[in-house]
Amino acid sequence: MMFQNLQEHNMSFNEVFNRIIKFMKLKPSGNFRLMVGTDSQVHAKHTVFITGIVILNEGKGAWACIRKITVPRKMEHLHERISYETSLTEEIVSLFTEERKTRMIDIVLPYIYQGATFAMEGHIDIGAGPRNKTRAFVNEMVTRLESMGIEPKIKPDAFVASSYANRYTK
Template structure:
């Protein structure tokens, strides 16, 4: 099941650095296998921060067993310029999330689904979400991009979430962009 792209990306969390995507997937698999009756949400989201001479992008991958725990990691990408155009930055954030979502091939998604499938009548669930750091509020500068970005995430077969429900992008990833 190893994918050629597995080693192109490097992830980290508080316990480990230099984690390949293959290792990330194995962590997610083991996390879900530890409770096949769980209510799982696999979430991917990216946030960015413009700094003096570069822009930092952080993509978070979070597997949540509602009410019972979480495993998470991040991928950091530095662009050596200030990305000041909001649409360009939001679009690039989404591209980075799409890149990671695409690593969850049908074969990989089926492996995860098959963990909970025997237990769905006992309440086990699995969903995959794309968290987009945009909001629909009148005061939100990103509201004009909602339809475009949501459509992109839906086209990938992932349930889009925007603020305030996009916490992987707006809270978890945001924490590491500073």
């Protein structure tokens, strides 16, 4: 399982986690949101899935990376694709074990009374609007992420999936 961003390639998840810890330690009194989301794009002979990991310190910057998976066929069924996107997000979320979450929380804990926060979100590239073809899957996918103990976000709030990851699927 390898990750990359514009500066680094072939990062292991341990390296990604260490970058997140390093970023949080720069300003430990920040308002941090750790967000994971996946988007996909069907091409002529394959389907590309990009999972983004973003650690955002509200108003003070972010660090991000992606993981790319290519399925060697056109995945034309929307439910299959959305379900697989959610599975890839769940896979990355599961790597943030209780021990790792505790390490992140321990960084902000001394600064809680100065307003420091930490939240973990799963971004799903679906919307509930009446004209959105994915609205039928909202309850299913949201429930899957809630069962993992993270806050699910859908469009328009799911920007890690719908914007960041989307840019790398083309």
